[in-house]
Structure formats: structure tokens, C-alpha cells
Amino acid sequence: MVKVDGSGGQSSLIQVRDLDKTYSRGGQPIDVLQGLNLDVSQGEFVAFMGPSGSGKTTLLNLLGGLDVPTRGSITVAGDEITHMSSSKLTEWRARHVGFIFQMYNLIPVLTAYQNVELPLLLTKLSKAERRAHVETVLSIVGLADRMHHFPRQLSGGQEQRVTIARAIVSDPTFLLCDEPTGDLDRKSADEVMALLEELVATHHKTVLMVTHDPLVAARAQTTLHLEKGVLVEGKKYSGEIAAGGGA
Ligand SMILES: Nc1ncnc2c1ncn2[C@@H]1O[C@H](COP(=O)(O)OP(=O)(O)OP(=O)(O)O)[C@@H](O)[C@H]1O
Ligand SMILES: [Mg+2]
Numbered sequence: 001m002v003k004v005d006g007s008g009g010q011s012s013l014i015q016v017r018d019l020d021k022t023y024s025r026g027g028q029p030i031d032v033l034q035g036l037n038l039d040v041s042q043g044e045f046v047a048f049m050g051p052s053g054s055g056k057t058t059l060l061n062l063l064g065g066l067d068v069p070t071r072g073s074i075t076v077a078g079d080e081i082t083h084m085s086s087s088k089l090t091e092w093r094a095r096h097v098g099f100i101f102q103m104y105n106l107i108p109v110l111t112a113y114q115n116v117e118l119p120l121l122l123t124k125l126s127k128a129e130r131r132a133h134v135e136t137v138l139s140i141v142g143l144a145d146r147m148h149h150f151p152r153q154l155s156g157g158q159e160q161r162v163t164i165a166r167a168i169v170s171d172p173t174f175l176l177c178d179e180p181t182g183d184l185d186r187k188s189a190d191e192v193m194a195l196l197e198e199l200v201a202t203h204h205k206t207v208l209m210v211t212h213d214p215l216v217a218a219r220a221q222t223t224l225h226l227e228k229g230v231l232v233e234g235k236k237y238s239g240e241i242a243a244g245g246g247a
């Protein structure tokens with residue numbers, strides 16, 4: 001169940017209420033989010049669309065505890081994150097959120113295996129346990145045979161799949177993806193999307209993804225549009241397809 005009118009019940013995994021985010025630039029306030037509501041249940045795959053500057057990244061950053069709202073609340077699995085101290089929030093983020101960005105953000109001097117192992121170095125897992133987790137997720141993303149390659153020895157699509165492996169290795173509550181296919185060709189984008197779909201269908205992950213690409217958004221179960229600071233449901237994006245692919 002995905003709702004944008006604030007009517008979701010206690011069963012929502014993610015519950016956002018009356019969220020405002022105002023930045024100030026040169027003394028001028030910029031109201032980005034204005035009274036935004038959102039409910040997402042476990043196992044949902046939601047795509048966020050909207051024009052550049054509409055606040056999509058701002059929303060993901062708030063949901064992932066990377067930024068704090070001006071007003072309103074965000075509750076995830078019963079924890080209200082909007083009032084946590086920054087050290088508590090850091091701990092919460094490590095436990096609950098897997099981030100996947102447009103730029104892969106892999107560490108170039110580490111192999112695929114070492115990049116994926118990184119988040120686990122902060123846990124109490126033994127080396128053998130870490131190895132088991134890393135090998136499992138690298139095989140989920142189809143890169144078991146590339147684990148000792150460095151990022152520069154991988155294609156863009158493979159790098160993004162390593163990023164996904166790194167995001168899921170600590171078994172987070174949900175995944176936040178900001179234009180995960182933005183830098184990929186159509187075929188690699190399709191592979192990344194197939195993988196995200198599989199994570200939802202087979203591994204019951206909850207995925208919230210920002211995209212500009214209507215074909216990518218169509219792979220999610222629900223598409224929400226960010227307009228004038230709030231989310232709007234069920235908008236057709238045939239107009240965007242016509243505008244983008246017209247010439
Ligand atoms: N740290 C900041 N300080 C001031 N203004 C900011 C800051 N971060 C974002 N903004 C402004 O907030 C608005 C929303 O930005 P945001 O990055 O969320 O948009 P977006 O929908 O992700 O856009 P895009 O599709 O281009 O990535 C923009 O007007 C942006 O200039
Ligand atoms: Mg953005």
C-alpha cells in the first residue's frame with residue numbers, strides 16, 4: 001500500500017507526515033517540500049518522478065536521514081528519525097538504509113569484494129561471516145566471477161551492480177536509489193532494473209527510487225510525482241515520453 005494523503009495506518013513501514021523542507025539561499029527562503037505525506041508498506045517498489053529542482057533528491061535525503069526536515073515527521077519501522085541526535089541517526093542509517101546513487105561511488109583502489117565488504121567492517125561479524133555475506137550478495141547481483149576485479153575493470157552496469165550489492169549486504173530495511181540508471185545505456189539500465197525487481201519480488205526488499213526515465217519508472221509498482229512540494233499519485237507520463245523521444 002502506497003498513500004500520499006496521510007491516511008495510511010500504523011502498518012506502514014515508512015510514514016511521512018506534513019513534511020516541509022525550506023532551504024535558504026542568499027537570505028531568500030526556497031520552499032521545496034510543503035506538507036508532504038507518504039506511506040509505504042514493506043515490499044513496495046515506488047518510483048518518484050518530477051521536474052529537475054522539484055525536490056526528489058531532497059526527499060530521498062530526508063528519508064535516509066542524511067538531512068533534517070524544517071517541519072513534520074518521518075517514521076520508519078516505528079522509529080521516528082526526525083528527532084534523533086546525529087550520532088543516533090548515523091547508527092540508524094547504517095542499520096536500516098541502503099543507498100544507491102547515479103554515480104557509483106565505489107572506492108577505486110578496492111576490489112568489488114572489498115567495496116561490498118566495507119559496510120560490514122563496522123559490524124561485529126567475523127571475517128568468515130563477512131565473506132559469506134559478501135559472496136551471497138555478489139552472486140545475487142550476478143558478479144560472483146568478478147569479485148576480485150577493481151572498479152575500472154568493470155563496465156558501468158557492473159559497477160552499479162556492485163553498488164547494489166554493497167547497499168544490500170547489511171540487509172537494510174529499505175533501499176533509496178537516486179537515478180540509479182542515469183549514467184547507463186538502455187541494456188545496462190534494464191539489467192539494473194531487473195535486479196531491483198528481483199530484490200523486491202524474491203527478497204521482499206522495499207525500494208524507493210528517483211528516476212527521470214519513464215521506462216525505468218514503469219518497472220516500479222507505483223509511480224508518484226513530486227509537484228509543488230507534495231506527491232501526486234497515478235499521473236500518466238505519456239506527455240514526457242512524447243516530449244523526450246519526439247525528435
Ligand atoms: N543545500 C541546499 N541549499 C539550498 N538549496 C538547495 C539545497 N539543496 C537543494 N536545494 C534546492 O532545492 C530544490 C530541490 O533540489 P533537489 O536536488 O531536491 O531537486 P531534484 O528534484 O532532485 O532535481 P534533479 O532532477 O535536477 O536532480 C532546488 O531548487 C535546489 O536548488
Ligand atoms: Mg536530484
